Amino acid sequence: MLPDDIFLKIVxxxxxxxxxxxxxxxxxxxxxxxxxxxxxFSRTLPVADPGHRELFISLGCVAETAMIAAAFYGYRPALQINTLNPDGSIKILLQKDATIEQPALFSYLTARQTTRNLYDKKVIPAEDLMSLKQATSESGVGVRFFSGASELRRFSPYIAEANAIQMSNPSFKSELIGWIRFSEKEAKQKGDGLFSACIGFPSVRRMLGCFVLKNIVTAKSGEKRLLKQLEATSVLALFTSQSINKEYWIKTGMVFQRFGLTATMLNLNYSHLNSPCQVSEIGKKMINELGLHSEFPQLIIRLGYSKKMPFAFRRNVYHSINH
Ligand SMILES: Cc1cc2nc3c(=O)[nH]c(=O)nc-3n(C[C@H](O)[C@H](O)[C@H](O)COP(=O)(O)O)c2cc1C
Known part of the structure; x- marks a missing residue:
């Protein structure tokens, strides 16, 4: 039986x-x-993620993190992913084991972040890319690296087109604005959402922030920012899955979390240029034009060196526990 205090530490x-x-x-x-x-399901993104694809990727990220934490506290985790419950819930079996190795990635759980500033384009050593490859090897999930101006430029039209589709949709913008926390006070109070300082937006009153995002931040200005980020990228990682269902989305999330923690260990920062995977017609174009054949694009992640940004907040842990 898992003691209450260990359960709480893992969560x-x-x-x-x-x-x-x-x-x-x-x-x-x-x-x-x-x-x-x-x-x-009370915390979904109905416009940005109507099929719950990203919700299950996020669930994979949290499951991987829970397993790393369980190992750190002396419990051997075994994931029952092949017998996923119909609602997509994940069972992690835990067995006390005094011989379990301390997981190296545990110490990077708090240092990891999504870093949305510009990177310095410095070349990433081949051995570090190899470590990332090794950390992310998993059957059914692929990670391909792209580097150099001409390879990175292949993604510009997909990013520009997908961003234009999303940002010209008023419901997408409203949903996004609803998740932005415009000041540290609001971000701390709610403990969730996109804290403005993490996305490079100044701290302002909610009313002013909403006005600026609705009327001044346009598809064009968003595209300019994303393409500038792409241009300053050292390496782009494209995550693909062999199938499109809950099981493979969860697996993608697990692989992605190992990737993020390993990048953090290697002093690398990362953030998302995901919009082409979020707009299905652009995703299909990528499959054909990039020759992905039977692989489905799930995440597009830029990697590079830069300073850390402020960290995102989390909700009170008791809100994440099913009582
Ligand atoms: C499945 C998934 C999709 C995401 N998509 C985006 C995205 O399109 N753009 C972005 O800036 N961040 C994206 N993020 C990053 C989240 O916004 C970020 O994880 C969250 O704000 C918490 O911040 P942290 O990663 O720094 O802890 C995504 C994260 C996940 C797990």
Missing amino acids: RSAVKAPSGHNSQPWLFAKEDDGICIKPD
């Missing part, structure tokens, strides 16, 4: 995982033989 560590819009769409429950992680 406290796990919720440091990333999630779309920092929505933290997960609920933990302690069970006799381990932990169950359920999707929290």
